[in-house]
Amino acid sequence: MTSSKNVQDTHISDQLRRLHGALLDIVAAMNRPRRDEDLIAAAGIPLDGALFPLLVLIERFGPIGVVDLADRVGRDHSTVSRQVARLEESGLIARRPGVTDRRVRDAVATQEGRATCRRIDVARERLMRGALADWDGKELDALVRLMGRFAAAFGAALPQDRAGSLDAPTGRLGDAGLPTAGKNGRGDGGA
């Protein structure tokens, strides 16, 4: 029994390694500057490269606060706060007080922002249709289903941002001294 289980285990390990490779390829593709450039060009508006992803996220997941946005892009909330402010100046998004929580100032896409995103959507869909041109409909359905499920499971399994575990200060003793890159560094992530 241990034999078959080990076979299973190595098979799963291989599969997970392949999955990681696919993740790296996808992240690499998303990181290509040319991709954003083309989509920005489709937007028809001279938009800063850093502001572009935020606009898309706000239009897609808005109304959304700065903290949630910062968590998505992996940057400090202060950085995102300034970028959102610039995006507001451009007129593509607007801020409004949160309905249930008055601490948050939700960001929402304006009509112009939504129109811009629709142009971007058209370009993106054209790009994806080109990439998946020779795909079977059944396979696309399976990809969307499985990848959506994986994205949810992966995001949920990831460790959340530890705020301030002020209690249990005795825990993790022995980690003092070492500059374990505690929290600083602008690592983009992707490994």
Place this chain on the structure above:
Amino acid sequence: MTSSKNVQDTHISDQLRRLHGALLDIVAAMNRPRRDEDLIAAAGIPLDGALFPLLVLIERFGPIGVVDLADRVGRDHSTVSRQVARLEESGLIARRPGVTDRRVRDAVATQEGRATCRRIDVARERLMRGALADWDGKELDALVRLMGRFAAAFGAALPQDRAGSLDAPTGRLGDAGLPTAGKNGRGDGGA
């Protein structure tokens, strides 16, 4: 006939939109600082957050040159050049002249670098096993197959970095003036 075709089209559009949503979720998950922090902690070495993804890429795709690396992470080659130099100083990777092209100085993981990556791999696999704990074996196989195929197709369909189209200078007339965010800006990408 047009009716059924339109139904098909809207269905595909919906699926592509869902696929894009999954991509955004995955990129958001990969961008989480905590994820890299945990993996770096597993590495057992105080490693800079920005250098960590490079080490993983070099160990996985090396020997690899600076340009290819820069293309993967979406940063300028000069930036990556400096980071790789720092990684070399740390002893985790080494540089060596390319075998077929003596212009390149390939980066390869040293024994210590490989050992570090193995520790990271263990932690990553544990993380992924946790995320996919309740997945059927068949479903995992399907996910790996389809996502691998998608990653390849997506990466291939993306526009490549236009070097210098010095010829045909008459093309694209009318784009002058507008600061179309031509190429600058450190947009991270992900939309």
Place this chain on the structure above:
DNA sequence: TCCATATGTGTGTATAATGCACATATATGG
């Protein structure tokens, strides 16, 4: 009700990552 703690937002500030221009070395094709 009041208070302690947690969380969301924004600003000042110093640091360092980043992109660009440029130089050099090698490759490639005519």
Place this chain on the structure above:
DNA sequence: CCATATATGTGCATTATACACACATATGGA
């Protein structure tokens, strides 16, 4: 042999970024 393209690395100015810190609001317990 030469023109062009590509790979690498360095000087340099810009600015994105993270960290403190302050303030507003929320939340739950005494």
